[in-house]
Every structure is written in C-alpha cells, then in structure tokens.
Amino acid sequence: MRLPDSFYATVRTRLSAALAERDLDGFLATAPADVAFLVGFFYIATERPVYLWMPREGDPLLVIPRLDEEYAAQQEVTVDTVSYFEYPGVVSAEETLATALSGRRARRIGISAGLSVGAVDKLNRAVTGVSLVPTDAVANLRLTKFAEEIPLHEAAARICDDMLAAGRELIADALARGTELPREDELARHVIGYGTDRMYADYERVVYTTKVAGGLVYAGPNSALPHGLPTRRRIQPGDTLILSLGAAVASRFVESERTFVVGEPTTEQRRYYEADREAQQVGTEAMLAGRTCAEVNRTCLDVLRGHGLGEFIRHRQGHGIGLQNHEAPWVEDGDHTVLAPGMLLSSEPGVYVPGHAGYRISDTVLVTESGPRRLTSYPRDLEANVIEGVR
Structure with missing residues (x-):
C-alpha cells in the first residue's frame, strides 16, 4: 500500500520549489490528508495533534503522539520523528515542535488555510519569532494526481x-x-x-x-x-x-x-x-x-x-x-x-x-x-x- 520513495522525493522537490516562489522557509502540515500525501503517514485524527515540518531546504520532521510511534514504524515512515507523551501534556505537542525546530532557520512558515484559530494561537505562543502564513502550496500540488496515485x-x-x-x-x-x-x-x-x-x-x-x-x-x-x-x-x-x-x-x-x-x-x-x-x-x-x-x-x-x-x-x-x-x-x-x-x-x-x-x-x-x-x-x-x- 505504500507508494515508492521516489514518489515522496518528487513531492518534496516540487514543494520546495513552490515554497521558494512564495518566499516561505517551510510548510507545517497539520491535516491528515496533507501528512499522508507528503510522507505517507496515515493516522487516526483525535485531539492529539500531529505536526509535519517540511522545510524548503533540509530534512522533514514529524511530531507525533508517543502512542503512534510503532504505527509510524509499521508504515515505514522514514523521516525524522520526535514524540510527545500525551494531550494536553505537561510538555505540549506545540512545545515539542518548538524545541525540535530551535536552531533551524525559519521566519516565514506556511500553514494550511484550514487550520483552526485555536491551533494557530497555540502555535504562535509556542513557536515564537516566526510568521505563520496561510498558503495553497500543498493544496495546489494535490490538484493533479501523480502517476503513482x-x-x-x-x-x-x-x-x-x-x-x-x-x-x-x-x-x-x-x-x-x-x-x-x-x-x-x-x-x-x-x-x-x-x-x-x-x-x-x-x-x-x-x-x-x-x-x-x-x-x-x-x-x-x-x-x-x-x-x-x-x-x-x-x-x-x-x-x-x-x-x-x-x-x-x-x-x-x-x-x-x-x-x-x-x-x-x-x-x-x-x-x-x-x-x-x-x-x-x-x-x-x-x-x-x-x-x-x-x-x-x-x-x-x-x-x-x-x-x-x-x-x-x-x-x-x-x-x-x-x-x-x-x-x-x-x-x-x-x-x-x-x-x-x-x-x-x-x-x-x-x-x-x-x-x-x-x-x-x-x-x-x-x-x-x-x-x-x-x-x-x-x-x-x-x-x-x-x-x-x-x-
């Protein structure tokens, strides 16, 4: 069921080009369909957030609940992964993301237009010093299907x-x-x-x-x-x-x-x-x-x-x-x-x-x-x- 690595490599290349056109340093995927499209991780959407950081340059990073670690491994997801214990958590998903992103140069981060106001507020409080910019970069990539799909x-x-x-x-x-x-x-x-x-x-x-x-x-x-x-x-x-x-x-x-x-x-x-x-x-x-x-x-x-x-x-x-x-x-x-x-x-x-x-x-x-x-x-x-x- 997993698409070949070449599919995800092509997606990543095209996304990087789209981010460059929009002067964005990366894209933060939060919707299950976007995460599945970008790295092939399928999960049950609950109150526990999943964040996928797709930088314009460099390696992606997946932030998931700890209870999904084995599931990601079963699906042969190969991107770097960090986890948080629970929701709302002593250390939240957003704080885990902020720590993982520290030291990575990012000032303008693209987000899906469908991200809720509450989620944006949590991200703004945790991930400081950046601008969250709604973008259609990933949505446009999904408009036309790849041959493998x-x-x-x-x-x-x-x-x-x-x-x-x-x-x-x-x-x-x-x-x-x-x-x-x-x-x-x-x-x-x-x-x-x-x-x-x-x-x-x-x-x-x-x-x-x-x-x-x-x-x-x-x-x-x-x-x-x-x-x-x-x-x-x-x-x-x-x-x-x-x-x-x-x-x-x-x-x-x-x-x-x-x-x-x-x-x-x-x-x-x-x-x-x-x-x-x-x-x-x-x-x-x-x-x-x-x-x-x-x-x-x-x-x-x-x-x-x-x-x-x-x-x-x-x-x-x-x-x-x-x-x-x-x-x-x-x-x-x-x-x-x-x-x-x-x-x-x-x-x-x-x-x-x-x-x-x-x-x-x-x-x-x-x-x-x-x-x-x-x-x-x-x-x-x-x-x-x-x-x-x-x-």
Missing part, C-alpha cells in the same frame, strides 16, 4: 462499482423470494460492509485518513434530500433509490453513485432519470483540459434547465477527489480553476423533486490529454438500473 484510484473504482452491484443484488434477491425489502439503514450497512470486507481481503495492510468505504442510501421521498442520511424506512416497490457510495485504496478516494428504480418505471420517473443521465453525459464530456470548472458546470446544469428542471437543481456538478472524498477544485460557477491533465473530479448532477424523489448519477472522472476518462464504469442507462426480482 492513479492505479490506487482505479482499484478503488472497481470496489466501488462492485458495492453498487452488491446493493442492487440484495434488493433483487428479496424481490425474487417475495420477502420484504431491506430498510435504508440495512442496505447502507450491507454495501459499506461489502466494500470494507473487499478492502481487507485484497490488501494486507489497510490505511486511510477518514474511511475505507462509505455510503448514503435513500429511497422514495427521502431521495429528494441530497445529503439525507439513511433512515429506517423500508424500501418499497415503485421507489426511486439512490446509492451514493465511495471507497478508498490507500486513502485515494473514488465515488460511484447510481439511481435505481424498483419495478417498472413510471413516465414521471423516466422523464427525470433521462434528463439527469443526459446532463451527466454532457457534463462528463465537457471535462476537458483547458476549460474552467465554471464553464463545465454551466454546460452540465444547462441541460437540466433546458428540460425545464432548473427549480429542482440543488447543487453543483461536482468536485475534486483525491486523498479526501471532497477537495479542490470545485466544479461550480464560482470556481474558475482551469482543468488540467491529472485532475480527478466527480460528475454528479442531480434532480431533486420534493415529495417525489431524487435522481443522481455520479462517476469519478480523470482529466487526460486526450479527454475525460471515467474510472467508474457501472451502467448508467435506465433499463440497466431497473431492479426486478425475476430469476
């Missing part, structure tokens, strides 16, 4: 597609047996468990920053809530059902979402489904290098507006995916980032009709020199996503 996303895509198949099969089996259909929460447990089991069956050591597999399941009127959580409502014949699933190999995420119809679709269901499928197809094809996120988003959502469904649009076309399931860039009108080869994006327009149902189809799409390439491949046509119990 793509196979991990591809592996996650295969698992994610299989999770969709497992969810569909659970419902189809119940229909074939004539038994009651699963509840939303039961279906969610089933697909998440399937994805998790696959991960541990396929890989000897599983690491992640947030989760291995996850999913949202909602049916009928509940599916009209884009971020609704699974309930104890039992799925019923005639329902529109959204399976919104994700999986991550070495914390390289993929999402694959499909809308299913339980039984023969009505005219209304066909109308909404086909409009969303068309928008997703057009929007995916628009993910071309050189276009902006805003342009792609408008191209996609204008399809739904053209079908007279503008009032049922509740969110953007998509977002970036990487070491986090949601990260920059944002495929939305307000993001003018220019797409470049190596960017990994979700394409997931949705139609949400209150009191009726929601319709969303999502693929994880890699921007390439020759055009967009879907990593997820589960069927998108309506007939393939009608669930019936015929054996």
Whole structure:
C-alpha cells in the first residue's frame, strides 16, 4: 500500500520549489490528508495533534503522539520523528515542535488555510519569532494526481462499482423470494460492509485518513434530500433509490453513485432519470483540459434547465477527489480553476423533486490529454438500473 520513495522525493522537490516562489522557509502540515500525501503517514485524527515540518531546504520532521510511534514504524515512515507523551501534556505537542525546530532557520512558515484559530494561537505562543502564513502550496500540488496515485484510484473504482452491484443484488434477491425489502439503514450497512470486507481481503495492510468505504442510501421521498442520511424506512416497490457510495485504496478516494428504480418505471420517473443521465453525459464530456470548472458546470446544469428542471437543481456538478472524498477544485460557477491533465473530479448532477424523489448519477472522472476518462464504469442507462426480482 505504500507508494515508492521516489514518489515522496518528487513531492518534496516540487514543494520546495513552490515554497521558494512564495518566499516561505517551510510548510507545517497539520491535516491528515496533507501528512499522508507528503510522507505517507496515515493516522487516526483525535485531539492529539500531529505536526509535519517540511522545510524548503533540509530534512522533514514529524511530531507525533508517543502512542503512534510503532504505527509510524509499521508504515515505514522514514523521516525524522520526535514524540510527545500525551494531550494536553505537561510538555505540549506545540512545545515539542518548538524545541525540535530551535536552531533551524525559519521566519516565514506556511500553514494550511484550514487550520483552526485555536491551533494557530497555540502555535504562535509556542513557536515564537516566526510568521505563520496561510498558503495553497500543498493544496495546489494535490490538484493533479501523480502517476503513482492513479492505479490506487482505479482499484478503488472497481470496489466501488462492485458495492453498487452488491446493493442492487440484495434488493433483487428479496424481490425474487417475495420477502420484504431491506430498510435504508440495512442496505447502507450491507454495501459499506461489502466494500470494507473487499478492502481487507485484497490488501494486507489497510490505511486511510477518514474511511475505507462509505455510503448514503435513500429511497422514495427521502431521495429528494441530497445529503439525507439513511433512515429506517423500508424500501418499497415503485421507489426511486439512490446509492451514493465511495471507497478508498490507500486513502485515494473514488465515488460511484447510481439511481435505481424498483419495478417498472413510471413516465414521471423516466422523464427525470433521462434528463439527469443526459446532463451527466454532457457534463462528463465537457471535462476537458483547458476549460474552467465554471464553464463545465454551466454546460452540465444547462441541460437540466433546458428540460425545464432548473427549480429542482440543488447543487453543483461536482468536485475534486483525491486523498479526501471532497477537495479542490470545485466544479461550480464560482470556481474558475482551469482543468488540467491529472485532475480527478466527480460528475454528479442531480434532480431533486420534493415529495417525489431524487435522481443522481455520479462517476469519478480523470482529466487526460486526450479527454475525460471515467474510472467508474457501472451502467448508467435506465433499463440497466431497473431492479426486478425475476430469476
């Protein structure tokens, strides 16, 4: 699961150049995804801080809780490491960091814009004589995926597609047996468990920053809530059902979402489904290098507006995916980032009709020199996503 040392060496070289451009002496990584990206250390984020010092010149330094020392060794993390005993600690994590940095020349230190005000205050009190400067240096490096990362996303895509198949099969089996259909929460447990089991069956050591597999399941009127959580409502014949699933190999995420119809679709269901499928197809094809996120988003959502469904649009076309399931860039009108080869994006327009149902189809799409390439491949046509119990 660990990427080769050459990957981290390249990352370090590119980060050094980015820091030089910004007149920064180093970067202090505090987010699990940034730490994993920069040195390959995956850990459980708790109240105990982890600090990774990445100097513009010289060797990195990792400050971790003592209880994570063995875990870092298991992951073959090779950077210099110092530890503190506990949180809040007689000697705090920030004081441990300050001691380790003493004698190292640093006056301007880059930090992530997502660092909390409280964390910045603790650092300012402990690490004196420096300026903490929010920077996008690491975020920009993560915008485009390295060649070594793509196979991990591809592996996650295969698992994610299989999770969709497992969810569909659970419902189809119940229909074939004539038994009651699963509840939303039961279906969610089933697909998440399937994805998790696959991960541990396929890989000897599983690491992640947030989760291995996850999913949202909602049916009928509940599916009209884009971020609704699974309930104890039992799925019923005639329902529109959204399976919104994700999986991550070495914390390289993929999402694959499909809308299913339980039984023969009505005219209304066909109308909404086909409009969303068309928008997703057009929007995916628009993910071309050189276009902006805003342009792609408008191209996609204008399809739904053209079908007279503008009032049922509740969110953007998509977002970036990487070491986090949601990260920059944002495929939305307000993001003018220019797409470049190596960017990994979700394409997931949705139609949400209150009191009726929601319709969303999502693929994880890699921007390439020759055009967009879907990593997820589960069927998108309506007939393939009608669930019936015929054996």
